[in-house]
Amino acid sequence: MKISKKIQECSLSPMRKFYPSVLKAREMGKKIYCLNLGQPDIKTPVKFHETIRNFENPVLEYAPSPGIPKTINVIVDYYNNIGVDITSDDVIITTGGSEALSMLFTCILDEGSEVLIPEPFYPNYNTMIRTAGGRIKPISTSPEEGYRYAVKEKIEPLINENTRAIMVTNPGNPTGVVLTKDEMQVIADIAKAHDLYIIGDEVYREFVYGGEPLASMGQFKEIEQNVVIIDSVSKRFSACGARVGALISKNKELMSHALKLAQARLSVATVDQLAAAALYSCDDEYFKEVREEYKIRRDTCYEKLMEIPGVICEKPQGAFYMMAALPVDNADNFNRWLLEEFDDNHETVVFAPGSGFYTGGKGVNEIRIAYVLKKEDLARAMELLKIGIARYRKEVMGLDA
Amino acid sequence: MKISKKIQECSLSPMRKFYPSVLKAREMGKKIYCLNLGQPDIKTPVKFHETIRNFENPVLEYAPSPGIPKTINVIVDYYNNIGVDITSDDVIITTGGSEALSMLFTCILDEGSEVLIPEPFYPNYNTMIRTAGGRIKPISTSPEEGYRYAVKEKIEPLINENTRAIMVTNPGNPTGVVLTKDEMQVIADIAKAHDLYIIGDEVYREFVYGGEPLASMGQFKEIEQNVVIIDSVSKRFSACGARVGALISKNKELMSHALKLAQARLSVATVDQLAAAALYSCDDEYFKEVREEYKIRRDTCYEKLMEIPGVICEKPQGAFYMMAALPVDNADNFNRWLLEEFDDNHETVVFAPGSGFYTGGKGVNEIRIAYVLKKEDLARAMELLKIGIARYRKEVMGLDA
Numbered sequence: 110m111k112i113s114k115k116i117q118e119c120s121l122s123p124m125r126k127f128y129p130s131v132l133k134a135r136e137m138g139k140k141i142y143c144l145n146l147g148q149p150d151i152k153t154p155v156k157f158h159e160t161i162r163n164f165e166n167p168v169l170e171y172a173p174s175p176g177i178p179k180t181i182n183v184i185v186d187y188y189n190n191i192g193v194d195i196t197s198d199d200v201i202i203t204t205g206g207s208e209a210l211s212m213l214f215t216c217i218l219d220e221g222s223e224v225l226i227p228e229p230f231y232p233n234y235n236t237m238i239r240t241a242g243g244r245i246k247p248i249s250t251s252p253e254e255g256y257r258y259a260v261k262e263k264i265e266p267l268i269n270e271n272t273r274a275i276m277v278t279n280p281g282n283p284t285g286v287v288l289t290k291d292e293m294q295v296i297a298d299i300a301k302a303h304d305l306y307i308i309g310d311e312v313y314r315e316f317v318y319g320g321e322p323l324a325s326m327g328q329f330k331e332i333e334q335n336v337v338i339i340d341s342v343s344k345r346f347s348a349c350g351a352r353v354g355a356l357i358s359k360n361k362e363l364m365s366h367a368l369k370l371a372q373a374r375l376s377v378a379t380v381d382q383l384a385a386a387a388l389y390s391c392d393d394e395y396f397k398e399v400r401e402e403y404k405i406r407r408d409t410c411y412e413k414l415m416e417i418p419g420v421i422c423e424k425p426q427g428a429f430y431m432m433a434a435l436p437v438d439n440a441d442n443f444n445r446w447l448l449e450e451f452d453d454n455h456e457t458v459v460f461a462p463g464s465g466f467y468t469g470g471k472g473v474n475e476i477r478i479a480y481v482l483k484k485e486d487l488a489r490a491m492e493l494l495k496i497g498i499a500r501y502r503k504e505v506m507g508l509d510a
Numbered sequence: 511m512k513i514s515k516k517i518q519e520c521s522l523s524p525m526r527k528f529y530p531s532v533l534k535a536r537e538m539g540k541k542i543y544c545l546n547l548g549q550p551d552i553k554t555p556v557k558f559h560e561t562i563r564n565f566e567n568p569v570l571e572y573a574p575s576p577g578i579p580k581t582i583n584v585i586v587d588y589y590n591n592i593g594v595d596i597t598s599d600d601v602i603i604t605t606g607g608s609e610a611l612s613m614l615f616t617c618i619l620d621e622g623s624e625v626l627i628p629e630p631f632y633p634n635y636n637t638m639i640r641t642a643g644g645r646i647k648p649i650s651t652s653p654e655e656g657y658r659y660a661v662k663e664k665i666e667p668l669i670n671e672n673t674r675a676i677m678v679t680n681p682g683n684p685t686g687v688v689l690t691k692d693e694m695q696v697i698a699d700i701a702k703a704h705d706l707y708i709i710g711d712e713v714y715r716e717f718v719y720g721g722e723p724l725a726s727m728g729q730f731k732e733i734e735q736n737v738v739i740i741d742s743v744s745k746r747f748s749a750c751g752a753r754v755g756a757l758i759s760k761n762k763e764l765m766s767h768a769l770k771l772a773q774a775r776l777s778v779a780t781v782d783q784l785a786a787a788a789l790y791s792c793d794d795e796y797f798k799e800v801r802e803e804y805k806i807r808r809d810t811c812y813e814k815l816m817e818i819p820g821v822i823c824e825k826p827q828g829a830f831y832m833m834a835a836l837p838v839d840n841a842d843n844f845n846r847w848l849l850e851e852f853d854d855n856h857e858t859v860v861f862a863p864g865s866g867f868y869t870g871g872k873g874v875n876e877i878r879i880a881y882v883l884k885k886e887d888l889a890r891a892m893e894l895l896k897i898g899i900a901r902y903r904k905e906v907m908g909l910d911a
Binding site for chain 2: 110111112113114115116117119120121122124125126128146148149150151152153157158161162164165167168169170171172173174204205207208211215216217218219220222233236237240241242273304305306334335347348349350351352360362363366368369370372373374375376377378379380381
């Protein structure tokens with residue numbers, strides 16, 4: 110029996126590949142600070158629990174394929190409130206932002222199509238694009254430039270007849286870069302000039318720490334046919350396990366094709382859609398508190414990280430991730446060693462190794478840190494990282510200090 | 511902006527394409543008997559509601575990508591009980607059986623790969639196979655032969671270097687065909703001889719009306735590396751809106767690739783997985799009652815249908831569907847007419863038009879009937895069909911009787 114070429118070109122998720130090692134380390138009695146997944150420890154608003162508790166339909170039916178009208182409507186309201194002019198026809202509810210991405214790539218990529226994505230990028234993009242027949246064309250960035258990429262001279266030379274889209278993860282995962290309005294305009298102008306889709310993965314929109322207004326590529330009227338927004342309740346409401354997201358576009362042709370895929374997979378989970386809709390009644394106070402909490406976490410994490418000799422890191426402005434280069438030979442090996450060989454007082458830590466966030470073998474000594482634990486735990490995790498690096502350099506790399 | 515070739519080759523679901531017309535007809539005050547979707551009206555066991563009511567984790571976290579261990583374990587037990595020797599490593603929990611199918615096709619199909627499927631078939635297979643780069647090679651059947659297809663001489667000539675798999679929907683959707691053990695052996699032998707995957711879509715396993723034992727391709731030890739089972743709680747427990755299914759195979763290579771896709775989409779909804787696991791504590795009595803109910807429905811539906819002049823139909827042995835050829839020119843037009851132009855005492859009926867269940871323009875005057883309503887409603891629906899056919903033939907086709 111044969112295995113497809115496309116799946117052979119994909120890898121396990123760098124965020125999740127150590128799951129078996131994590132289980133083993135736990136069995137050995139180790140406490141693990143998990144900074145590999147974007148899984149916040151913030152409580153999910155109780156409206157979620159209340160809604161599922163009140164679900165009384167005797168028959169758990171399929172929802173409509175494009176989504177439950179109520180769920181669609183709260184999302185439309187949310188966007189209208191931030192100046193994005195959409196209606197219910199412009200929204201398909203999806204099983205997480207992930208399904209929105211898969212659907213989109215299936216609709217717009219042929220064999221050999223290219224998507225421009227700033228590097229480092231969210232690794233699951235690669236799997237989704239590969240399995241749709243396309244490939245990522247990376248827009249290079251560097252920590253020295255603060256990972257910024259919205260520069261015409263950087264992007265335009267990468268465009269060719271295979272280019273279908275520019276992907277903008279804003280705020281950025283894994284870099285935490287938040288685009289300025291001017292930078293968004295640069296991307297808008299390029300997409301317009303070259304007739305490309307702009308994919309705005311904006312699931313971290315609420316997580317900005319410099320007082321920026323909530324931004325969306327959907328706010329640029331002149332490119333509304335080009336723009337596709339990927340959205341999700343996972344991070345916004347700390348409801349990752351709901352698996353409720355949305356594919357949003359005013360491009361009717363695109364949405365009519367996406368509907369075929371929505372119908373083919375029947376529907377998104379009924380109860381979760383209803384509970385997700387209820388989450389949208391959270392007020393600004395909720396977001397303010399969460400934002401404050403993450404800002405403290407970012408600062409704690411960054412300060413502690415900067416105390417470790419040899420670490421290079423850019424302070425992120427948004428989302429809840431930071432990339433860091435470590436003074437180790439191979440972050441993949443180092444992570445495995447942290448789980449399997451290392452502990453300090455029966456505790457260890459796990460990150461996502463960086464190479465999966467890059468193409469072509471870059472990022473080998475980098476990690477992505479998800480600062481999703483409370484301040485004290487982050488401080489301890491950074492301490493474990495510091496101790497771990499010192500011991501790894503000595504015991505594995507054979508260095509003196 | 512471009513749209514991919516593969517999505518242009520797909521269609522809207524014949525089961526769901528009339529959804530906008532259904533909404534409009536309801537707005538006009540019509541009561542509609544919906545026999546287009548496999549959406550049972552059987553009550554979901556209250557264990558589902560109880561479990562979600564008791565969900566108290568303050569943070570709604572991602573589940574593990576392969577599935578929650580508890581959910582995997584009840585599925586393993588279920589299969590072990592019917593003589594299928596699997597372990598927890600052989601199961602990935604998926605968002606409905608639909609996601610299991612998509613994952614599988616992505617893993618095994620390249621551009622131009624072929625999957626042998628008896629025709630008529632579940633139309634969403636086409637979308638899933640097309641978007642993975644492959645195509646359906648139909649195994650022809652006829653109502654005269656009772657839609658049976660497990661015949662060596664029928665199948666082997668269709669196999670070529672592009673063939674990757676034989677798809678066996680058992681019990682069959684839309685035909686209701688239930689394979690005998692001997693027929694399953696025929697498929698097993700062909701797959702073994704030609705090194706093909708056997709995809710056993712067995713989500714209707716409990717719905718057999720001739721006293722057959724619960725069968726699975728997984729019971730054939732000698733082809734365990736070839737077999738992939740698609741499973742779901744949707745029909746088994748009338749829990750379509752849970753979107754919980756499973757991809758099951760003892761082929762470790764295949765499952766290791768499928769895990770990449772499971773990780774890329776992160777997880778299946780947490781609460782639904784837990785509630786789905788609870789459903790598996792339903793006892794045989796539950797299934798016996800449900801089976802009895804569907805048997806009555808099948809008989810009612812079939813008897814009433816046979817009273818309509820010019821209708822051709824084979825009595826199904828399993829699942830809850832039947833295909834019927836109607837004395838109309840075009841079942842697609844007829845269905846639209848039923849919703850938009852027709853009513854009898856403010857009531858009408860909707861089916862899935864048959865052509866979407868076939869390749870190459872066949873099945874134009876056929877429909878798929880999902881007998882998912884209670885006896886009285888089915889009887890009325892068949893009456894509406896009878897009146898509708900007579901009026902359509904007169905008013906639209908211009909025939910006298």
